[in-house]
Amino acid sequence: MTRTNFLRSFFILSAFGLCLYGCAGPTERGGAQASPTVTPMPGKALIVFVRPPTYITLVDSARAPVFEATNSEPATETAGKDSKPEIIGILNAKTMVAYQIEPGRHLFMVVGGEDADFMTADVLPNRTYYVLVSARPGRFRVRFSFKAADKQEQGSKDFKEILASSAWVAKTTEALDYAASNMRSIRSRQYQNYRQWTQKAESQRPRLLPDDGT
Numbered sequence: 001m002t003r004t005n006f007l008r009s010f011f012i013l014s015a016f017g018l019c020l021y022g023c024a025g026p027t028e029r030g031g032a033q034a035s036p037t038v039t040p041m042p043g044k045a046l047i048v049f050v051r052p053p054t055y056i057t058l059v060d061s062a063r064a065p066v067f068e069a070t071n072s073e074p075a076t077e078t079a080g081k082d083s084k085p086e087i088i089g090i091l092n093a094k095t096m097v098a099y100q101i102e103p104g105r106h107l108f109m110v111v112g113g114e115d116a117d118f119m120t121a122d123v124l125p126n127r128t129y130y131v132l133v134s135a136r137p138g139r140f141r142v143r144f145s146f147k148a149a150d151k152q153e154q155g156s157k158d159f160k161e162i163l164a165s166s167a168w169v170a171k172t173t174e175a176l177d178y179a180a181s182n183m184r185s186i187r188s189r190q191y192q193n194y195r196q197w198t199q200k201a202e203s204q205r206p207r208l209l210p211d212d213g214t
Helices: 003-022 076-082 157-164 173-181 183-198
Strands: 045-051 064-070 084-091 095-101 104-111 116-123 128-137 142-149
Touching: 045 084, 045 116, 064 095, 064 128, 064 173, 064 183, 084 095, 084 173, 084 183, 104 142, 104 183, 116 128, 116 142, 116 183, 173 183
Parallel strands: 045 128
Antiparallel strands: 045 095, 064 084, 064 104, 104 116, 128 142
8 A cells, every 4th residue: 555545544534533423422422311300309499401502513512511509508699609519411512401409599600611600590399490501602712601591481482492402411420520620620710700700780690580490
């Protein structure tokens, strides 16, 4: 085999391998669930975090790690920068994760390549809530933000299409390993960005309200 033919074969095989990885669905790369519990456990609330696509390849290929900022104090608004992040799951475009939670007030965080965004939640028992995890290009990397879906949005055609096209994923060993190995960076973004987030007008801070659940 000549050097030219060898190089041609090498590049073809390399491209084929990348295609196999890049075209892999959530089952191969993210630990998809066939049918998770999609109703609240008795006495608990269920929050479904959904990552809709942007159809921008570089944006959709970025992964969105979603956390609950756990805290022993009830005042999550003031203690968020010091709360311990507990990973819920890592969302690719067109995936969603279900999270069972105790009723009451909670604080959630999504970490992007440049910053972190937060959302407060006040949830009732035996209700299901939906939160969109939106992606957009940042200055250098992808940024993520939360958007609580109220009952009107949940009933829209567009929202139903987003759910129908999304695959369930679970909290995998990969997600736990990511959180453990990157915790210093995660906590740094949490500390820096939470302070900025609390300085925003209340209308600009995402909130999941009790009546948003069904």
